[in-house]
Amino acid sequence: MDDTPYISIEKTTTTSLWKNRQPSLLGQLDMELTERCNNNCQHCYINLPEDDLRAKSKELSLPRIKEILRDAVSLGCLRVRFTGGEPLLRPDFSEIYLAARRMGLKVLVFTNATLVTPELARLFSEVPPLEKIEVTVYGMRRESYEQVSRKPGSFSAAQNGIDLLLRHKVPFMVKGVVLPANKSEMEEFSLWARKFPGIDYPPAHAIFFDLNCRRNEKRNRLIKALRIKPEEGVEIITRDRSGYLKSMKQFCAKFMAAGGENIFCCGSGSGGASVDAYGVLQPCLLLRHPDVVYDLEKGSLRDAMENFFPAMRRRKSDNAEYLARCARCFLKGLCEQCPAKSWMEHGTLDTPVEYHCDIAHLQARYMGLIGENELAWEVVDGKSRVEKFVNQDEQPAPA
Amino acid sequence: MGPAFSIEKVYRRSQDVVARDIQGEFILIPITSGIAEAQDEIFSLNETGRLIWERIDGKKNLKQISDGLKQDYSENSQDIEADVCGLTEELLKRKMVEEVTNN
The missing domain is CATH 3.20.20.70 (Aldolase class I)
Incomplete structure (x- = not known):
């Protein structure tokens, strides 16, 4: 009836079950x-x-x-x-x-x-x-x-x-x-x-x-x-220089690009969600901004995943500072700024978070992606810099 | 050596395994230890495996299950019996099904 093995063993830690199928809601x-x-x-x-x-x-x-x-x-x-x-x-x-x-x-x-x-x-x-x-x-x-x-x-x-x-x-x-x-x-x-x-x-x-x-x-x-301090933190994460650079090359090849005006550049509320201790559904573990949480007592998990979070994810920023910086920044994937961090630091969904911005810039300097005094959101050739970093054999000297 | 196996015997699905259909993928998730070899293993059944799994009901023996499948699917009867026995033996080895005894 079917030539594939009746039964195959999957490692839960490494297998995406749905393979080529649509992921679950x-x-x-x-x-x-x-x-x-x-x-x-x-x-x-x-x-x-x-x-x-x-x-x-x-x-x-x-x-x-x-x-x-x-x-x-x-x-x-x-x-x-x-x-x-x-x-x-x-x-x-x-x-x-x-x-x-x-x-x-x-x-x-x-x-x-x-x-x-x-x-x-x-x-x-x-x-x-x-x-x-x-x-x-x-x-x-x-x-x-x-x-x-x-x-x-x-x-x-x-x-x-x-x-x-x-x-x-x-x-x-x-x-x-x-x-x-x-x-x-x-x-x-x-x-x-x-x-x-x-x-x-x-x-x-x-x-x-x-x-x-x-x-x-x-x-x-x-x-x-x-x-x-950001400097000390980056010193710690780059202790194993070659390991750090190797993993960052893999990371940068996939995730480094400016996010544009969309606030939700992460996976928040898509395929996953978080219930707080009192029954309020959040798009992720950290994001509790009242505009983007869903009371499960008044609705359903299905409605939240099918309607509420997809609508949330279409939100665009009208914060001039965000649009001038984060929206244009090619380090967006590297930076931990996100709606949750913005909420925790500032009570908003789309405000730059200086602490994370500093950390991302320091890492980018370490990788040779930006110069000493450059600001990443002002860089116009970010994509080609990332490509060069990802493909280079030799490791750049620390900035 | 696993438990003695026979097409004349009746088997039932173990209570220590949960079967789930996730986006068309039919998986068996062990609940207790001793089913999977490693602690992070789950099992995926193909279409044939799923058909057979769903008919292992603790009432019909494997011969009857094979006969039922022969009626529903115009397949070579020897192939169907081989499929039913092959999968059940594997499931038995992994303690995902158990023999039903009269007493």
Whole structure:
């Protein structure tokens, strides 16, 4: 009847299931199960206190979460990411997790691992998430870790959680953050991270922090004070010069072009979306501008994906500064400026973000794409500069 | 060696696998460990595989499933039996289907 193999094995981490078919309306759903966290990390963009009863009382119920997951599955969703805050803070996390897996979803969990119990580790082992659990680690020692987490006992709790995952052979990876308290431990962290099964690549580090997700001014002052200087950040990401240049050549070949007047040059709200802890659908995990979020209590996931977000994605900028700079800038793909970052920094969808602009310019200078005093949005031959960079064999000297 | 296999036996789909049609791609997603060899594997069935999977219902034996397919599709009967047995054996090996016993 059919000459192809009856059954073929696909790696969920590397395969695009729909191959040449139209992608699903909703391939991935992010769910913030809570905005609360048992840690109180200095730099974090989303960590209400664990005992914030007002926030807790507004969080989605288990039945409602299951409904949303079922709706997502009906739209072709294959992967859900449970994040927070700290998702394991929810006492019904296991039920949420099992429900998602029983619906045929792959589950990605973002956690600090401090709340991993033997029961939960066993559950992850017996009902595997099909994605590596991602554990953020804030320091290699109690002093550095807890200077960041500001929670006594959190270092040993995290170590215990990681040990449990290891003991139950649960696939996971660790990620770091670069803060004054742990900056000197970066190399040690990288070596430690590679000891875990299945990790043969350098761990990711959060280096350039996002501001608070609800634009809390007090939190933002602290985050801004902790932010690494663009020069120092770029020095870190270019430590492995040849690796950096190789990956940037691949990146630039695909993504470097001015975006024009369209505000949404990213994939936000297209094929993926994010539900906050209270049932509001966002086009991505970070974007909470009131004009572009959708209340799932008053509508449906399908309507949001079919109508609301496509209309949002057609929005064009009328901000003169954006049109003069970001819209014309050939570093658009390299720069982290996007509607979400604009919202977090300025409360708008289309304002240049100086911090990210500086970082993008420094990287472009390092790659030899622009000169010392050039501004990328004034460059008229950006495309040919990118082509030259992508095709050159020799590596340019650092600017 | 996997479990003894026979065309006269009845099999049912395992509760530990979820079948999903995503944009025309028919996939089997393991829920519990021990089905996939690696922790990130899922399985894709071709059209023939899907037809057979949907008829493995815990009631009809493989011979009856083959006969049903012969009636619905004008294919060589030996080919159909080979397809039904071939896939079921693979699924059995992977614990995606299980034998139904009378007791």
